[in-house]
Amino acid sequence: GAVVSQHPSRVICKSGTSVKIECRSLDFQATTMFWYRQFPKQSLMLMATSNEGSKATYEQGVEKDKFLINHASLTLSTLTVTSAHPEDSSFYICSAISGFTGELFFGEGSRLTVL
Amino acid sequence: GENVEQHPSTLSVQEGDSAVIKCTYSDSASNYFPWYKQELGKRPQLIIDIRSNVGEKKDQRIAVTLNKTAKHFSLHITETQPEDSAVYFCAASTYRGSGYALNFGKGTSLLVTP
Numbered sequence: 001g002a003v004v005s006q007h008p009s010r011v012i013c014k015s016g017t018s019v020k021i022e023c024r025s026l027d028f029q030a031t032t033m034f035w036y037r038q039f040p041k042q043s044l045m046l047m048a049t050s051n052e053g054s055k056a057t058y059e060q061g062v063e064k065d066k067f068l069i070n071h072a073s074l075t076l077s078t079l080t081v082t083s084a085h086p087e088d089s090s091f092y093i094c095s096a097i098s099g100f101t102g103e104l105f106f107g108e109g110s111r112l113t114v115l
Numbered sequence: 116g117e118n119v120e121q122h123p124s125t126l127s128v129q130e131g132d133s134a135v136i137k138c139t140y141s142d143s144a145s146n147y148f149p150w151y152k153q154e155l156g157k158r159p160q161l162i163i164d165i166r167s168n169v170g171e172k173k174d175q176r177i178a179v180t181l182n183k184t185a186k187h188f189s190l191h192i193t194e195t196q197p198e199d200s201a202v203y204f205c206a207a208s209t210y211r212g213s214g215y216a217l218n219f220g221k222g223t224s225l226l227v228t229p
Binding site: 034042043044045093095097103104105107109 | 218
């Protein structure tokens with residue numbers, strides 16, 4: 001099946017620094033990718049919809065200046081958490097829809113810990 | 116926007132029994148309803164899905180039913196096994212201006228005891 005790869009799987013950073021997370025569709029082109037955030041024992045919350053070649057669409061309550069999304073190619077979307085703070089510590093998961101099957105595939109997730 | 120409610124939040128069953136998880140959604144335009152299984156620290160995995168033109172779908176021990184009039188859908192797992200223990204999420208598609216995205220229920224933590 002289609003594969004979505006996410007990197008890094010774990011990252012620890014100091015408060016105030018920025019962290020970039022990459023999401024790649026390995027064997028299909030994804031014009032649209034989605035970024036979710038998941039707190040421990042909670043559901044996946046949609047943060048934004050990433051569209052290749054255009055600006056991302058953010059969900060209500062998500063700060064676009066804090067969570068920068070870039071979708072420069074049909075196989076890569078990046079999420080940059082700027083000026084990270086401890087409350088940004090979470091599990092971030094990207095996903096992409098296969099144009100062949102319409103199925104949504106998830107990346108492995110990235111666990112961010114901000115000290 | 117779309118609101119997906121999922122019940123119960125936790126479910127404990129004996130091995131071999133059936134488990135049922137129910138979800139309701141608010142957006143009548145939603146037309147795609149997948150179910151995901153997530154083990155601790157791992158990515159969600161699609162286990163079954165249903166589209167709005169179908170009322171029921173089955174795949175071995177799991178089945179999903181959809182009632183579009185009532186806007187609810189359910190996951191049924193029969194002959195449960197300990198390896199079925201995980202968190203299960205339902206989701207409903209919703210249009211996001213530039214395409215469809217999924218809104219997830221809060222999840223059901225299923226525990227199957229031997």
